[in-house]
Amino acid sequence: MSAKLKEDEFRDRFDSGESLESLGFDLDKAAMEEPQIKRVNVDFPDTVVAKLDRHAASMGITRQSLIKVWIFERLKEEAR
Numbered sequence: 472m473s474a475k476l477k478e479d480e481f482r483d484r485f486d487s488g489e490s491l492e493s494l495g496f497d498l499d500k501a502a503m504e505e506p507q508i509k510r511v512n513v514d515f516p517d518t519v520v521a522k523l524d525r526h527a528a529s530m531g532i533t534r535q536s537l538i539k540v541w542i543f544e545r546l547k548e549e550a551r
Contacts, residue, residue, distance in 0.1 A: 513538075 476494065484494060515523070520534070527537040538540060
């Protein structure tokens, strides 16, 4: 992010459709970092796993994807 813009101003301008270049980014020099993946194990009762599987199947996604989406959505909600 351009050091000249405050985070709120950047977000508002980007959300309104302004291009990254006009916000001070040089896309020719841009590089995207791959996120580090950390494996975690969570134990659920059989009944919870069955409900997760049914819900995931109704959405056409895997149990793991469903859990990731729900956790991500909750973290975004909590950050507000």
